[in-house]
Amino acid sequence: MxxxxxxxxxxxxxxxxxxxxxxxxxxxxxxxxxxxxxxxxxxxxxxxxxxxxxxxxxxxxxxxxxxxxxxxxxxxxxxxxxxxxxxxxxxxxxxxxxxxxxxxxxxxxxxxxxxxxxxxxxxxxxxxxxxxxxxxxxxxxxxxxxxxxxxxxxxxxxxxxxxxxxxxxxxxxxxxxxxxxxxxxxxxxxxxxxxxxxxxxxxxxxxxxxxxxxxxxxxxxxxxxxxxxxxxxxxxxxxxxxDFDCAVSDDLRLGITMSSSGSAKLYFRELDGVTMSGLQEVALYKTRAPQIVYNENKPLIFYARDVGNSIYFPCYAYKDNGNFITNELIAGVGFFDKVFVYDDSAQTKFEDKTQEASNTQEADIYHSSSNTLIEMTGDCLYIGMEEKYFCVAIILSTIGSGGIVVWEYYDGDSWVSFSPQSGDYNFDLNSKIVFLWNDLESVPESWQSNTVNSEYMFWIRIRVVSPFVTAPVGSQIIASPKTNHLALSREAQ
Structure with missing residues (x-):
């Protein structure tokens, strides 16, 4: 772990x-x-x-x-x-x-x-x-x-x-x-x-x-x-x-947050020492490991969001005008901003699979020309975010065999191949978290944004250099490790 x-x-x-x-x-x-x-x-x-x-x-x-x-x-x-x-x-x-x-x-x-x-x-x-x-x-x-x-x-x-x-x-x-x-x-x-x-x-x-x-x-x-x-x-x-946590505000209110996997919701209640507030919904999806702190007497709740296939990524929620606003905790961890499949032999080479990559529906990430994620030499998978990222979780419905890919990033002049920190991955396992680098601190400074299919962001290109005998088909692609538990820093009460 x-x-x-x-x-x-x-x-x-x-x-x-x-x-x-x-x-x-x-x-x-x-x-x-x-x-x-x-x-x-x-x-x-x-x-x-x-x-x-x-x-x-x-x-x-x-x-x-x-x-x-x-x-x-x-x-x-x-x-x-x-x-x-x-x-x-x-x-x-x-x-x-x-x-x-x-x-x-x-x-x-x-x-x-x-x-x-x-x-x-x-x-x-x-x-x-x-x-x-x-x-x-x-x-x-x-x-x-x-x-x-x-x-x-x-x-x-x-x-x-x-x-x-x-x-x-x-x-x-x-x-x-x-x-x-x-x-x-x-x-x-x-x-x-x-x-x-x-x-x-x-x-x-x-x-x-x-x-x-x-x-x-x-x-x-x-x-x-x-x-x-x-x-x-x-x-x-x-x-x-x-899956619950508590914190005390400077003005002496006890905040309690709790996650129920049965209802697939994250909740919040607050006690002022006498009266307990009503139950408030923080997030309307399955979560785990919530943590709560107060900042200027306003509750901040951190948690791991379930996005399917046993993958969780860290998020937070803050209170604004009585309601909670949720967001991804850190840039570079979460859903990709753009996912393109590229078929080098197709008339329409690029197809946008961003929505399909974020959900858990099986076998929905493929190019309509080949019905595969990638297959022949020159085919590519492009994954992009507006911020740099360090890992990618890939879930396949069909496992690839026989093919070889290279992993590349753009350095401002050209595409540069590199070996992921976690080792080569040729889409030959149905579930794999590929650590491109150890963490965001390890991401190369030379990695630059560039434009792919009219979208300007930080791209990783996964390019076929030896064709697949059995071509992979994707179900989910997310920029996240598996976040099992969270721990927030605390000071003396």
């Missing part, structure tokens, strides 16, 4: 950089968890620190200072993690607090990283819970330094899951009454895995959690009364699972 960085500022599409590759199951964690942080104060203000699962058992740290063009060497932190996502939070001094599930035992472990003079030192691990089995923890910290950790708890006796929570008033040295204390039960029982997020809004703590895959609730811990209030239903919709 590949980790990619998108430094994003509101309504600006900017850098995209490959950070690392990982063999962990979900390196960036699920939406309710936290992995990426920005230091808020001091001489290191603005530094990004990324925590991620580098391997099934390893948790790693890397950091970068503005403008985030280069990153530190990896710092290995933990080697005994189970291959389940962990979570973390940060304080105003840059100290990091990590909770993870231990290998084999599935105990819940806490560790603190102390920040000093630009580096993090690793503290001793503390066992939060050593009975039952624990999954998908979430951790947060109050303004007065109290730590809270919520988690999915599996009771083997009843074969059921619950959301439970524990706290530590001494910086993580002790939790509840000890490791055998299973914590306060927040949710009802469920046969399915629950997920939970913890967020402070003023003195009150909110636990937002899914139950039974399809119900999303919140519970409030009243900081003055020091007790949990009853659960409130946020949304009931098929298959929410871990």
């Amino acid at each position: 590949v980790l990619r960085l998108y430094p994003v500022y509101p309504f600006i599409k900017t850098m995209h950089k490959l950070l690392n590759t990982s063999t962990a199951n979900i390196p960036t964690g699920v939406s309710p968890q936290r992995k990426l942080f920005r230091l808020k104060y001091g001489i290191y203000a603005g530094r990004l620190v990324c925590l991620y699962g580098e391997s099934p058992g390893g948790i790693t740290l890397a950091w970068s200072d503005p403008p985030y063009r280069s990153w530190s060497s990896n710092v290995d932190l933990i080697e005994d993690s189970a291959d389940y996502p962990f979570s973390a939070c940060i304080d105003g001094n840059g100290n990091l607090y990590i909770v993870y599930v231990q290998q084999t035992s599935l105990d819940l472990i806490f560790i603190k990283l102390v920040f000093n003079a630009g580096a993090w030192s690793i503290g001793e691990p503390v066992t939060i819970l050593n009975v039952g089995s624990v999954y998908y923890p979430s951790i947060t910290r109050s303004a007065d330094g109290k730590l809270w950790c919520a988690y999915a708890y599996y009771d083997s006796g009843s074969d059921e899951y619950y959301v439970r929570v524990k706290s530590s008033a001494d910086g993580g040295l002790t939790w509840g009454s000890g490791p055998s204390d299973t914590g306060t039960q927040l949710s009802g029982s469920s046969l399915d895995m629950p997920y939970v997020n913890l967020s402070f809004m003023g003195n009150n703590l909110y636990a937002v959690y899914s139950q039974g895959r399809s119900d999303l609730y919140y519970r409030k811990y009243d900081g003055l009364e020091e007790q949990w209030e009853s659960a409130v239903l946020v949304l009931s919709s098929n298959y929410i699972d871990s």
Whole structure:
């Protein structure tokens, strides 16, 4: 699995950089968890620190200072993690607090990283819970330094899951009454895995959690009364699972975004501490891994859009006059602006297949003269965008055989052939994400816009140099990798 960085500022599409590759199951964690942080104060203000699962058992740290063009060497932190996502939070001094599930035992472990003079030192691990089995923890910290950790708890006796929570008033040295204390039960029982997020809004703590895959609730811990209030239903919709997130605005509103694969919609609700807003639709298509932040007290929602064939690309939504406006997150990732098929022997050589390339209908990308995508020597596929891009996902209904193609870009004078970073692809697999280059930072500066069939943009030409025995037919062509999960940078609350 590949980790990619998108430094994003509101309504600006900017850098995209490959950070690392990982063999962990979900390196960036699920939406309710936290992995990426920005230091808020001091001489290191603005530094990004990324925590991620580098391997099934390893948790790693890397950091970068503005403008985030280069990153530190990896710092290995933990080697005994189970291959389940962990979570973390940060304080105003840059100290990091990590909770993870231990290998084999599935105990819940806490560790603190102390920040000093630009580096993090690793503290001793503390066992939060050593009975039952624990999954998908979430951790947060109050303004007065109290730590809270919520988690999915599996009771083997009843074969059921619950959301439970524990706290530590001494910086993580002790939790509840000890490791055998299973914590306060927040949710009802469920046969399915629950997920939970913890967020402070003023003195009150909110636990937002899914139950039974399809119900999303919140519970409030009243900081003055020091007790949990009853659960409130946020949304009931098929298959929410871990696809939800929460954030708190500066004017103390709790925003909750959630994606339901059953309804194929992305939703938003907001709590002002007393009243919950009505349910608002953000996107009317299938999404996953939503993340929410506030910018000047306006919600910004980032998510992965399902465009079919297990391909997702990152998008965002912002609120304007009460409604959400959606857009692709970064230039160079998304639908192509133009896709042309070119038959060198046809009377009408170019045919526009832009619409066909963006949808999932099978066998609809072909030239009407040959009924193939490309076939004979000199035939070409042209894929173009107004911005530079670094990869192309190709889905075929008919796999090609026997043919050879060259990949070319225009350097201002002529077409230049190159080998894609991911290796040659001759349309001999039915599904392939071709990485032309590692990331947008690696795209050659010599690549220039030019005009193809009266359209001026950045073009890649895929040209047949040896004819196909069986010619390919296309179903979908998109400029996107598979975006599995997103992680937004967070600051200390």
